[in-house]
Amino acid sequence: MAEKPLLKDISALPAYRITPQDTVRLVPLTGPDDKSPTSVFVEIWDPEGRQPDNSHPESVEIFVFLKGEGVAQSDEHSAPVKAGDVLVLPEGSVHHITNTSxxxxxxxLTVMANDLGSQPEESDMPGFHALVTAGIEVELDEADLAVIGAHATTVAKYVS
Incomplete structure (x- = not known):
């Protein structure tokens, strides 16, 4: 008998900040806990928020921007990003994204393979999904749920 597909209600999923001072919240949609070789997140940057420089030595990271504007920095390259853009960061690049509003x-929406560590020196540590879910659980508000809900069709395409 085939394994039953997994169906999740996005509005019921937890959000996390990796550390208390982070200005980015992440909602894990799927990952290794679901036996998926790919981790998928909704990322939400606070106004003027920025994640710290990070790198995924074994994974290309893909961002599909749903709402807002920012600037992506990858190694020595910089590019503006906005809703409707798709950003593909090369494996091992040192990068961050800043919300310019x-x-x-x-x-x-962020998609990546389940890499082993979020920093090159952490290659023997759990991957990014584990780092996120070990963070501080935080709430999503009505504005977040409205944006995520408005893009649920897009999210469902990438999760399934």
Whole structure:
């Protein structure tokens, strides 16, 4: 008998900040806990939020921007990003994204293979999905759920 597919209600999923001072929240949609070789997140940057420089030595990272505007930095390269853009970061690049708005959040769907560590020196540590889910659980508000819900069809394409 075939294994039953997994169906999740996005609005019921937890969100995390990796550390208390982070200005980015991540909602894990799927990953190794679901026996998936790919981790998929919704990322939400606070106004003027920025994640720290990070790198995934064994994974290309793909961002599909759903709402807002920002700037992506990957190694020595910089590019503006906005809703409707797709950003593909090469394996091992040192990167971060900054929300350039002082009043609006930046939202993206993020897809990556389950790499072993989020920093090159952490190659023997659990992957990015485990790092996120070990963080601090935080709430999503109505504005977040409205954006995520408005893009649920897009999210479902990437999760399934």
């Amino acid at each position: 002082s009043s609006e959040r930046l939202y993206a």
